[in-house]
Every structure is written in structure tokens, then in C-alpha cells.
Amino acid sequence: MTLAERPLASTQLSRSETVEHALRREIVLGTLSPGAALRELDLAQRFKCAQGTIREALMRLSEDGLVSRRARRDTHVAQASPTDAGELLRIRHGIECRAAAGVVAGCDDALLRDLDLRLQAMRVAALQGDEYGLLEQDCGFHLRLFAAAAMPVVEPVLFRCLVHTQRFKILNTTPESRDLLATAERHGSIIQALESRDTDTLARALSHHITTIVDFGPAVFTPDQDVP
Structure with missing residues (x-):
């Protein structure tokens, strides 16, 4: 779920949406710094969920340009270029x-x-x-x-x-x-x-x-x- 889609009142989120929202918050606020590696196995252990759930969340974050994903390589938090x-x-x-x-x-x-x-x-x-x-x-x-x-x-x-x-x-x-x-x-x-x-x-x-x-x-x- 994107920032734009979140309603005024709280709603039930899917597991991947919950992970996505938590990671999005940390990326936007700088808790996860630009360039930080995001490993699916580590995140799955952190959020106590399957790696497939993590992959879904990271794919949506990638679509918004907040993370950079490359085949057979770790995902990284996107840079924040002034340009x-x-x-x-x-x-x-x-x-x-x-x-x-x-x-x-x-x-x-x-x-x-x-x-x-x-x-x-x-x-x-x-x-x-x-x-x-x-x-x-x-x-x-x-x-x-x-x-x-x-x-x-x-x-x-x-x-x-x-x-x-x-x-x-x-x-x-x-x-x-x-x-x-x-x-x-x-x-x-x-x-x-x-x-x-x-x-x-x-x-x-x-x-x-x-x-x-x-x-x-x-x-x-x-x-x-x-x-x-």
C-alpha cells in the first residue's frame, strides 16, 4: 500500500503491505540510509514472514523508486540525489x-x-x-x-x-x-x-x-x- 492509498482511518493491511509500510517509513525518515543493503532473508527473519512476502514488498518499493533491485544481487535503498x-x-x-x-x-x-x-x-x-x-x-x-x-x-x-x-x-x-x-x-x-x-x-x-x-x-x- 502506498502513502497515497492509506486512508484517514486505520485499515487491515496484508502481511506484505505491513512490511512495505514499515520499510517505506524507515526509508523516507532516513532510519534506513541511502545505499543500505536490504537482504530478503534478514528481513524475513526480522518480520517473521516468508521471503516471498518480503519480495512483494520490495517490488512495490522498487516501483516507487525507493529501492534499487538487481537480479541475483542485494536490494539497496535508493540514493537521494539533490539533482x-x-x-x-x-x-x-x-x-x-x-x-x-x-x-x-x-x-x-x-x-x-x-x-x-x-x-x-x-x-x-x-x-x-x-x-x-x-x-x-x-x-x-x-x-x-x-x-x-x-x-x-x-x-x-x-x-x-x-x-x-x-x-x-x-x-x-x-x-x-x-x-x-x-x-x-x-x-x-x-x-x-x-x-x-x-x-x-x-x-x-x-x-x-x-x-x-x-x-x-x-x-x-x-x-x-x-x-x-
């Missing part, structure tokens, strides 16, 4: 900002309600000091917003951009510089912009949100970054 991360952030900026018109056209009460629920969940995670839980809801917020533009083929691209830029931010900033509650509250302006039902207002809000990511966005974008 890759910067380009993914630019791609994310283009995808989300250009989708503003479609999001406004597809906006309804259900979308606004879902976004508000995601924001509330982010606030709870922040107050509990649950950074990964906050990231899950952050990712879900942006994907739910983008879904209103009805571009399902592009959604997996945005998902990868979100996951890898979140991971890069964590690996390259200090905990003291990451105010979890402030991260949650930054999404309120996006909801307010969407409520205006104005495409330019929403695009500007999304652009500001993306280009001002702590210690990351300002290094990638110029202060006068234009909205595509």
Missing part, C-alpha cells in the same frame, strides 16, 4: 500549478470536506510528533486535490515527486528546522484559495506552497518564480 530531487520538485510545481483550472472545475463540497479532513489529520499528527503520519496525510492531501483535475495517468508521476521530495527534505534538514505544525497549517491557504473558485488564486497558492518548502524550495526556485 533528482530538484528536478522532481520542478516537475511537481508544473503538474500541480497547471492543474489548477481542472481542480477548480472539478471542485465540489466533497473535495473541500476531504481536504479539511486531511488538514485536521495533519494537525493531529504534528501535535503527536508523528512526522511520518504527517507526511502520509500531506501526500494524500495533494493527491486528493489533484484527483479533481481528472488526470489519472499523471497521478503516479505526482506521487513519486511528492514522496521523493519529502524524503530529500528530511534527509537534508535538521529536525529543529522542520516545524511539524507549521507544515500542516501551510495547507490551509490552499483550501482557502480553492474556496474562491478562482484558477489564478489557486495556482498562486500552490506555487507559493511548493517553492517555499523549508530549506529546499528556495534553493531550487528563484524568488520571482512564475506560475506555469
